[in-house]
Amino acid sequence: QKEVEQDPGPLSVPEGAIVSLNCTYSNSAFQYFMWYRQYSRKGPELLMYTYSSGNKEDGRFTAQVDKSSKYISLFIRDSQPSDSATYLCAMSAGYSSASKIIFGSGTRLSIRP
Amino acid sequence: GAVVSQHPSRVICKSGTSVKIECRSLDFQATTMFWYRQFPKKSLMLMATSNEGSKATYEQGVEKDKFLINHASLTLSTLTVTSAHPEDSSFYICSAATSGRAPNNGEQFFGPGTRLTVL
Numbered sequence: 001q002k003e004v005e006q007d008p009g010p011l012s013v014p015e016g017a018i019v020s021l022n023c024t025y026s027n028s029a030f031q032y033f034m035w036y037r038q039y040s041r042k043g044p045e046l047l048m049y050t051y052s053s054g055n056k057e058d059g060r061f062t063a064q065v066d067k068s069s070k071y072i073s074l075f076i077r078d079s080q081p082s083d084s085a086t087y088l089c090a091m092s093a094g095y096s097s098a099s100k101i102i103f104g105s106g107t108r109l110s111i112r113p
Numbered sequence: 114g115a116v117v118s119q120h121p122s123r124v125i126c127k128s129g130t131s132v133k134i135e136c137r138s139l140d141f142q143a144t145t146m147f148w149y150r151q152f153p154k155k156s157l158m159l160m161a162t163s164n165e166g167s168k169a170t171y172e173q174g175v176e177k178d179k180f181l182i183n184h185a186s187l188t189l190s191t192l193t194v195t196s197a198h199p200e201d202s203s204f205y206i207c208s209a210a211t212s213g214r215a216p217n218n219g220e221q222f223f224g225p226g227t228r229l230t231v232l
Contacts, residue, residue, distance in 0.1 A: 006156075041204070042226065043206050043208075043223035043224050043225045044157065044223050088156060096220060097219070097221040098145065098210035099210075099221075101221065103158075104156060106156050
């Protein structure tokens with residue numbers, strides 16, 4: 001069993017739709033949760049991070065963590081074609097992204113105009 | 114924001130040659146640098162963690178004699194793929210991490226990646 005599971009997609013939705021991306025994990029030591037966005041042939045960029053359980057909102061993006069279920073989600077509201085990318089969930093047992101990170105396999109997202 | 118560069122961005126080499134990839138933190142000092150490998154449509158797999166002035170810590174299954182990592186300064190780490198073979202063709206990404214005190218406990222910043230093709 002992989003430490004982090006993520007549906008690779010691809011996921012295609014029309015512009016303006018709400019997108020839901022999810023990951024599950026097995027290591028209960030994880031406490032720092034991140035979502036990265038990666039465009040083709042580029043390095044990943046940090047979108048959002050959450051420490052422990054709870055919700056966090058930043059503009060059109062909302063990250064949720066449920067440690068009891070070992071389940072994290074990223075919601076994108078009013079999706080735009082520019083949101084088309086691969087989204088990677090990532091987790092760490094440390095207190096920040098400066099620690100060793102385990103990535104999910106990434107979900108390819110396409111927003112249709 | 115913090116910038117991490119990689120050089121070269123793309124390299125094509127013949128089988129049996131060695132290739133060196135540089136990773137630099139341009140506007141900050143990185144206490145730790147990480148090297149990842151990413152196959153097409155796959156996730157980033159951590160290869161090794163390196164701290165300035167000390168030997169790198171390799172993940173299980175990564176050959177340290179094959180992938181030589183040098184972290185000579187707080188702004189530069191290099192990955193050398195020795196005697197490269199076609200199966201080493203991949204996208205190699207480095208990251209540089211800052212340290213910090215709570216509530217900012219540091220962050221990992223990623224480079225743009227280097228695409229290696231071994232013929």
